[in-house]
Amino acid sequence: MKGELNVSQSIIGWSRDQMAQRAALDIPDGAYVNLGIGIPEKVARYVPEGREFIYHTENGLLGMGPEPELTELDPDLINAGKKPVTAIAGAAYFHHGDSFSMIRGQHIDVCVLGAMQVAQNGDLANWSTGAKDAIPAVGGAMDLVAGVKTIFVITQHTTKTGESKLIEACHYPLTGQGVVSRIYTDLAVIQVTSRGFELIELAPGVDFDYVAKRTGAHLWDGR
């Protein structure tokens, strides 16, 4: 976003917007796409020239458009994050049974989600830290990772305290097993393969060793 001051942005590597922009490059024209809350939402701002994506929001809308003007706010037209949205010309509304049939019936092509932890076998943890006093809340995350054909994760490479989010095995409760295809971090694009994490691309100004040192599992150089 123009003029946005982003305090969580790394000093080197990609900004949150650049991570979203990089992920958008890997989504094919005509894809049905579900975007998670947070950085994944930004993907919609960076649709590559000449491509059209159709956005699904699991509360019951296919053909979600951008945020409305303040004068057009409609409390009955919201996204899965309960924020006001618009519907494009050609949109469709449906109930939760149909909406989750789109997800669980493998009709959605790509889902972009945030993560707390991703393991080298593609396990994802993004709904709970398992803390005793936390109120557990899962929403549609488990349905999305189980049903959508391709799962992309956008996340900072490390936590605020410097621990890697890309690790050998998740210790937080899982959202799904072996579900993640590709990870877009502030430092790199990493593919989950049968042999583990494989580096596809480095962010500008970052070298392989820098990323490998901040990855909590073996990192193969797949370039």
Place this chain on the structure above:
Amino acid sequence: MINKFCQSAALAVADIFDGATVMIGGFGEAGSPIELIHALIDQGAKNLTVVNNNTGSGQVGLAALIANGQVSKMICSFPRTANSTVFPDLYRAGKIELELVPQGTLAERIRASGAGIPAFYTPTSVGTPLAEGKEVRHFDGRDYVMETGLKADFALIKAKQADRYGNLTYNKTARNFAPIMAMAAKTTIVQANACVEAGDIDPESVITPGIFVNRIVSIDTPMQESLLVQEGRVYP
């Protein structure tokens, strides 16, 4: 003559009994039947099991029903949202039970029971804490968890239009859980923004056919939950 219109919200919810399972439509405030929920607070039925995606916000609607001590168990996918403190406080104090269900599994459990299906298998939640203790079966190279259908004694939902037969339309994403809850409940109670003549809704445009609906209350200018929360309103 069939006429499902009911004179008041109070009459419509009068027979909701202690210990009933009540499905309440809505995703956040979109589609929340707030006037019916307030009528249920006035009516006072206790020890309810409530099925909703969330647990309400502020001190009105579903949050107020919980705050009033009428709900002993919530079945939902996302019990905390912005401005939601009633449920989290009671849950931490051990005063309310929670059955956490993935959102799509929740929808499918509701849809299945409405279609007469007692159980089904889904890959959602395999290998996670939410699959613990559930039967897992292998089909075509993949593991699936068995989930059971979810029935209710009553459903409270909100519609845009209703006719005397109970045919319904909805407004945008306020539709969410309402059509499947109407199918899964023994008695479905609707608050409609507009009650119209039979035939005014094009049969091609009916979303919920009247067979799934029992009672309709006309609420032409429903309250907006987020505005009440912003104003700090408390019900009752």
